[in-house]
Amino acid sequence: MGEPMGLNLIKAGHSLTVWNRSAAKTEKLVAAGATRADTIADCVKGAEFVLTMLSDGAATGGIIADPDVQAALGKGCIWLDMSSIKPEEAKAQSAQLADIGVDHLDAPVSGGTKGAEAASLAIMVGGQSAVFDQAKPVFEAMGRPVHVGPSGTGQLSKLANQTIVAVTIGAVAEAMLLAEQGGADPAAVRAALNGGFADSVILQQHGTRMSEGNFVPGGLSKFQLKDLDNVLGEAGNLGLTLPVTQHIRDRFAYFCAEMNGGDLDHSGLFLELKNQNNLAD
Numbered sequence: 001m002g003e004p005m006g007l008n009l010i011k012a013g014h015s016l017t018v019w020n021r022s023a024a025k026t027e028k029l030v031a032a033g034a035t036r037a038d039t040i041a042d043c044v045k046g047a048e049f050v051l052t053m054l055s056d057g058a059a060t061g062g063i064i065a066d067p068d069v070q071a072a073l074g075k076g077c078i079w080l081d082m083s084s085i086k087p088e089e090a091k092a093q094s095a096q097l098a099d100i101g102v103d104h105l106d107a108p109v110s111g112g113t114k115g116a117e118a119a120s121l122a123i124m125v126g127g128q129s130a131v132f133d134q135a136k137p138v139f140e141a142m143g144r145p146v147h148v149g150p151s152g153t154g155q156l157s158k159l160a161n162q163t164i165v166a167v168t169i170g171a172v173a174e175a176m177l178l179a180e181q182g183g184a185d186p187a188a189v190r191a192a193l194n195g196g197f198a199d200s201v202i203l204q205q206h207g208t209r210m211s212e213g214n215f216v217p218g219g220l221s222k223f224q225l226k227d228l229d230n231v232l233g234e235a236g237n238l239g240l241t242l243p244v245t246q247h248i249r250d251r252f253a254y255f256c257a258e259m260n261g262g263d264l265d266h267s268g269l270f271l272e273l274k275n276q277n278n279l280a281d
Helices: 001-012 022-029 040-044 055-065 067-072 087-098 112-119 131-142 153-182 186-194 201-211 222-236 243-258 266-276
Strands: 048-054 078-081 101-104 121-126 143-149
Touching: 001 022, 001 112, 040 067, 040 222, 048 131, 055 067, 055 087, 078 087, 078 131, 087 101, 087 153, 101 131, 101 153, 121 131, 121 153, 131 143, 143 153, 153 186, 153 201, 153 222, 153 243, 153 266, 186 201, 201 266, 222 243, 222 266, 243 266
Parallel strands: 048 078, 078 101, 121 143
Antiparallel strands: 101 121
């Protein structure tokens, strides 16, 4: 995700300095005009905006807590965390950065690798509205930003998004298997449903993946599971029960742990459904 997002920032005319644990992953960005930093502290030094796109809250929090990083950050810098983490982690990180004079927005995204490449990501932003206004041109280089409320609500919106995505993947998997086993052409079924109430990006994109057996990852199943665990944790904090989400979460857990599907695309839940029906390849 970070690579195409960075390329779009460069295309929009922003000056970009990049760092990654694996330096080779920054090669395309450097070739496009980015500067590669040797350390995280060098990367953030003098930056007007710092963008993080990492696996979870612990990864982002570890960077924010690094004394060298904190010393390198200039007052008035704005930290844009575009990772998918827990709402309470976003709030804690915002407060930690505020103590050293750095503003923070939690700004997770939806749209996958294709959305990142097309600069069409849905960007859900939590934090102060005045800070959002300053960061909006940066976000707009990568997609469509919407300010959804105070700190943490960007992550809350992403959890809502991931709930819808996961449950819809489960429904599309069942529909595609039903069509396939009943003798219909799944591609023709998707075409017939195009534009109707049942239509969605997930039906068209992930339904195609399921029919073709293409589970090369755009969105990793293990990250989908992480997000669903975060959804259920937040629901618990609010005293809510989400039975459909729990069911889909348990299926992703089985797919990741028992079928070694964690590094496959989350549309691979189709394989778990086939396994349930003794139709595994």
